[in-house]
Amino acid sequence: MLSKFNHKENSTVKVLQHIYDMINDGRLKPGSKLPAERKLAQELSVGRTHVRNAFAELEFYGIVKTYPQSGSVVAAIHHNALQGLISDIMSIENYDFFSLVETRLILEMEAVRLACERADDKDIESLKLAHKEYIDNFHTPRRVEKDMIFHRVIAQASRNDVIKSMLLIITPDILSHYVTKDFCSTPLPTDKHEHQIIIDAIESRSSSKAVSAMRLHLDRLYTFAKRQKA
Amino acid sequence: MLSKFNHKENSTVKVLQHIYDMINDGRLKPGSKLPAERKLAQELSVGRTHVRNAFAELEFYGIVKTYPQSGSVVAAIHHNALQGLISDIMSIENYDFFSLVETRLILEMEAVRLACERADDKDIESLKLAHKEYIDNFHTPRRVEKDMIFHRVIAQASRNDVIKSMLLIITPDILSHYVTKDFCSTPLPTDKHEHQIIIDAIESRSSSKAVSAMRLHLDRLYTFAKRQKA
């Protein structure tokens, strides 16, 4: 799951729903202070822990800001937009595999494109080292981890920490999905070659070649996900 | 912050650091159970809450999995990869504005491209409605929220919930950045026209036109961020 908040805990979503309602019927104005944690907990007959979790989740998405010993305030945006945001948050759960893979493909392609522009000698050296370790472990269980590291180095070279973090979040989800589906159980020799092409493209700063190489590299996973969906 | 976890709480990062060390010196093997929350808390002279927060963060990134009344286990990937992941997590903080904007540009362009393929009549109707409300509030403070909603509808039409959630996470960060920088204080008439072009492109399913329109639409923000960086 991409969301940190596994909504099996119905108490937390109960709090979110209540805040949503308060915004809806005007009891909670945008930009104003929302009720104290204790008060809200008592009103909803729920532990304060759950209220705090809900607040933390809302703060993560920039909807509320909590001030120590003072209180929490909701963002000063119009209530329609607020409702939409909270509604989206509550619906975040169990992303479908295809969307995860599709997004990964997009981010990896952009990461490698940026890496072509921004990678320095040290990055390329790390990349070659990661690839070497990937080769060395090609017939061992460590292969998947080494592949993961290879892609992480590319993300690092993109000099965009946001993309890097997003890939960091997505990748484990994808992994957990396709260990159950028995994907990539047998290593393909083409992968080794594809990695090398990507390295060469980055080193020669030819972004179009690098991007197409990355697309090709992830194409098997992409079509696999597409088939799963249908 | 993109990260839910504001690392001003040094106790939590202390726990993360300790887990990192345990993996480093081999006390904690990949795939094995990690110490009980209480035990770890006592060892580090830290509240169990902080240990739980650290575990939750690690679970968010798929590094550990917590089982109720049983314990938590770390992912079964090689310790080198594990260290890299944890190290990345600890470094997540305060993304630079340019990376945020750059990533938004990428995601918005992909979202609108996918929307061209996948939007149904209902999506296009919502899009037109959102644009109408944007126009109606063009000279009011609500303009920024209506703009936000407009883009959210596009993300919705892309039928990719992962992209949608990522934009959901990024956008508030960007907003908070450029309210302090006094960006977009005065509305530009071109924005209205640009929105219309995007709608037309989606309706006529011409993805290339939609993507370039989106790029143009966000170009002012992009160059602004680029200047801030330099």
Next chain:
DNA sequence: CTAGTTTAATTGGTCAACCAATAATATTAT
């Protein structure tokens, strides 16, 4: 000695009491 059962210890999840900092109120001095 082994298999099944019962008991005790350990675990993550939850809750309620406590802490220090803040905000609101009451009090006092001018």
Next chain:
DNA sequence: ATAATATTATTGGTTGACCAATTAAACTAG
């Protein structure tokens, strides 16, 4: 009456105790 100060109440942050489920250990029957 007003401003400055002292007091009280409220707040989020933190801690330790309790709960039910799980696991490990001890025990007993065969």
